[in-house]
Amino acid sequence: MSERTETRKPRSNSRARGAKKRDVEVLDAAARVFARRGYADASVQDVADELGILKGSLYHYIKMKEDLLFWLLEAVHKDVEEILEEVAGAESLSPLERLELYVRRQVLYNLDNLERISIYYHDVDSLSEERLTTILARRRTHERFITGLIKEAQDRGEADSSCDARILANCLFATIIWTYRWYKPNGRISRHAIADHCARFVLHGVVGELDAA
Amino acid sequence: MSERTETRKPRSNSRARGAKKRDVEVLDAAARVFARRGYADASVQDVADELGILKGSLYHYIKMKEDLLFWLLEAVHKDVEEILEEVAGAESLSPLERLELYVRRQVLYNLDNLERISIYYHDVDSLSEERLTTILARRRTHERFITGLIKEAQDRGEADSSCDARILANCLFATIIWTYRWYKPNGRISRHAIADHCARFVLHGVVGELDAA
Numbered sequence: 238m239s240e241r242t243e244t245r246k247p248r249s250n251s252r253a254r255g256a257k258k259r260d261v262e263v264l265d266a267a268a269r270v271f272a273r274r275g276y277a278d279a280s281v282q283d284v285a286d287e288l289g290i291l292k293g294s295l296y297h298y299i300k301m302k303e304d305l306l307f308w309l310l311e312a313v314h315k316d317v318e319e320i321l322e323e324v325a326g327a328e329s330l331s332p333l334e335r336l337e338l339y340v341r342r343q344v345l346y347n348l349d350n351l352e353r354i355s356i357y358y359h360d361v362d363s364l365s366e367e368r369l370t371t372i373l374a375r376r377r378t379h380e381r382f383i384t385g386l387i388k389e390a391q392d393r394g395e396a397d398s399s400c401d402a403r404i405l406a407n408c409l410f411a412t413i414i415w416t417y418r419w420y421k422p423n424g425r426i427s428r429h430a431i432a433d434h435c436a437r438f439v440l441h442g443v444v445g446e447l448d449a450a
Numbered sequence: 451m452s453e454r455t456e457t458r459k460p461r462s463n464s465r466a467r468g469a470k471k472r473d474v475e476v477l478d479a480a481a482r483v484f485a486r487r488g489y490a491d492a493s494v495q496d497v498a499d500e501l502g503i504l505k506g507s508l509y510h511y512i513k514m515k516e517d518l519l520f521w522l523l524e525a526v527h528k529d530v531e532e533i534l535e536e537v538a539g540a541e542s543l544s545p546l547e548r549l550e551l552y553v554r555r556q557v558l559y560n561l562d563n564l565e566r567i568s569i570y571y572h573d574v575d576s577l578s579e580e581r582l583t584t585i586l587a588r589r590r591t592h593e594r595f596i597t598g599l600i601k602e603a604q605d606r607g608e609a610d611s612s613c614d615a616r617i618l619a620n621c622l623f624a625t626i627i628w629t630y631r632w633y634k635p636n637g638r639i640s641r642h643a644i645a646d647h648c649a650r651f652v653l654h655g656v657v658g659e660l661d662a663a
Contacts, residue, residue, distance in 0.1 A: 277490050400647055401639060407632045408625045408651040415624030434613055438621040441658050442651035
């Protein structure tokens with residue numbers, strides 16, 4: 238009995254690892270197909286072709302095409318929440334320094350995940366109402382955290398408090414998100430230089446005119 | 451003969467005015483339908499229904515659905531080029547003051563034309579290659595003009611010249627364009643307050659750290 242348990246446990250661990258690896262492969266293939274063909278035009282058959290498996294095999298993982306979109310967007314939020322945890326945990330940094338860290342990390346993440354970010358902003362509205370609500374709730378938590386950092390900086394007199402923190406947060410997100418529309422991989426400017434420029438642009442924009450504060 | 455000419459001329463003017471008014475009505479209806487249903491899912495029949503005319507009548511104006519998308523995007527560029535002309539003509543203003551004027555005008559324009567701006571950024575890639583090339587050429591002229599103003603400000607020592615003007619221009623456009631994703635008409639903050647915030651955010655971002663220049 239104990240022997241059976243022992244032999245079963247490693248097998249089930251390696252099965253879990255195999256399943257996780259396959260999940261990643263499926264989501265990567267879906268991201269490539271949705272980015273190339275557009276989510277609306279892409280089919281489950283296209284994703285199966287990209288994976289080199291039969292459509293029937295793909296239906297072991299999913300019930301419908303929308304599952305792939307939802308899991309992709311959930312995966313983006315999971316990654317981004319790790320960035321937010323790092324920023325929240327950097328207790329020795331001032332609010333402005335945390336914002337700077339956040340912008341750098343988030344820009345680099347977006348540049349490294351252009352397909353997923355482009356699907357996120359192009360196709361999030363294709364989700365069913367319930368799933369869209371789930372995604373938007375995670376986005377709101379994210380937005381509240383960043384708006385809170387801006388307010389903290391304003392309260393400490395380190396940023397112009399005559400500006401509305403929520404509008405500033407929208408301008409900050411704009412700078413970060415829009416990179417997916419203009420960034421050219423292998424262009425003349427490195428990913429780190431772009432993250433640096435965006436962080437400086439945002440920081441000066443958030444700090445604003447301190448005399449007016 | 452002269453009498454016929456005289457009577458014909460006003461008639462042809464009023465016919466031209468009528469045609470222009472119908473063009474505007476057709477594009478407005480197309481914008482509403484594309485924004486509501488998405489360009490990919492919308493049909494010529496939907497636009498005809500929106501106008502309350504038969505599909506056959508709409509085909510007097512267009513050859514295919516893509517004509518409506520192309521004319522909409524051309525109309526946006528025509529409007530925006532008027533803003534650029536105003537900014538270029540404001541010779542008493544410094545480069546930074548011109549950038550500020552540009553951001554304010556462009557943000558207000560975008561907030562007043564949410565449907566067209568959202569179609570522009572969501573569906574421009576649905577154009578045929580030749581038409582896409584035409585639109586992108588107009589966009590590049592626009593981008594060069596704004597990048598030129600940033601470079602002028604840097605050359606005059608009024609903005610941090612250690613930053614790449616093209617990246618700053620992309621951050622500037624991001625701030626302006628992204629408004630269509632977060633602006634709520636009839637929200638608690640006025641259009642003019644939003645334009646003001648965006649202009650201040652962008653100006654401080656572009657000016658940057660003058661000591662480092």
